[in-house]
Amino acid sequence: MSYRDFQMDSMSRDRELSMSAAFPALMRKVYVWMTLALVITGFTAYGVASSPGIMMTIATNRFLFFGLIGAELLLVIGITSAINRLSLATATLLFVLYSVINGATLSFIFAVYTMSSIANVFFITAGTFAVMAFIGYTTKTDLSSMGKILMMGLIGLIIATLVNLFLKSTGLALIVSYVGVLIFVGLTAYDTQKIKQMLMQAEDTGETAQKIALIGALSLYLDFINLFLYLLRIFGKRE
Numbered sequence: 001m002s003y004r005d006f007q008m009d010s011m012s013r014d015r016e017l018s019m020s021a022a023f024p025a026l027m028r029k030v031y032v033w034m035t036l037a038l039v040i041t042g043f044t045a046y047g048v049a050s051s052p053g054i055m056m057t058i059a060t061n062r063f064l065f066f067g068l069i070g071a072e073l074l075l076v077i078g079i080t081s082a083i084n085r086l087s088l089a090t091a092t093l094l095f096v097l098y099s100v101i102n103g104a105t106l107s108f109i110f111a112v113y114t115m116s117s118i119a120n121v122f123f124i125t126a127g128t129f130a131v132m133a134f135i136g137y138t139t140k141t142d143l144s145s146m147g148k149i150l151m152m153g154l155i156g157l158i159i160a161t162l163v164n165l166f167l168k169s170t171g172l173a174l175i176v177s178y179v180g181v182l183i184f185v186g187l188t189a190y191d192t193q194k195i196k197q198m199l200m201q202a203e204d205t206g207e208t209a210q211k212i213a214l215i216g217a218l219s220l221y222l223d224f225i226n227l228f229l230y231l232l233r234i235f236g237k238r239e
Contacts, residue, residue, distance in 0.1 A: 022199075022203065037095060038099075038221065040099040075094055075097060076218070079094050079095060083211050117232075124235065125231055128185060128231075133188055153182075153183045157179055192220070
């Protein structure tokens with residue numbers, strides 16, 4: 001082996017050691033950020049639901065309600081598309097803001113479903129999410145092709161949901177809910193593997209890598225919330 005080859009091999013080993021040192025910390029950040037966002041959303045939803053005045057204001061003011069929905073969409077698009085231009089502090093603040101707004105819009109589940117069924121479905125969601133995240137993290141199979149199929153399925157799911165706003169078919173709503181569960185179960189595994197692959201390339205835990213971890217946390221947060229809502233439509237008991 002030449003001296004140059006020895007140098008390259010040494011640098012490669014050093015890089016692998018650096019990645020192995022940074023990767024666990026970054027993955028922990030993904031799940032810490034995701035968990036904190038879920039906690040913020042949960043407390044916000046319960047707090048708004050406990051205030052009849054705020055609930056009535058949101059329910060009776062269409063401009064406010066659709067403004068909150070629009071703000072959510074803009075925040076997700078803004079965070080994901082402008083993450084390279086945003087500072088880590090700003091991106092984190094926007095993520096927190098999104099969690100709060102999402103909590104406000106989700107507060108209505110407390111008026112529709114019983115508290116016990118919400119709690120039960122939450123634990124079902126947590127268990128399902130944990131299993132699929134573990135599969136996505138440990139599997140050696142490349143899930144890229146599955147991810148493309150799931151994204152096409154997600155587009156179809158959105159179209160079917162919009163169509164059913166006019167049809168108001170309970171049968172179609174139930175089918176959409178089951179399909180939604182399947183799609184977000186798959187996306188949990190796919191997104192976990194994708195996040196793992198991206199973070200394994202990080203040389204350290206610097207701001208760039210932490211931004212990737214933040215985007216990963218947002219993706220898994222959305223997977224969890226959507227999985228929870230579809231399961232709630234299937235198993236939730238109404239007031």
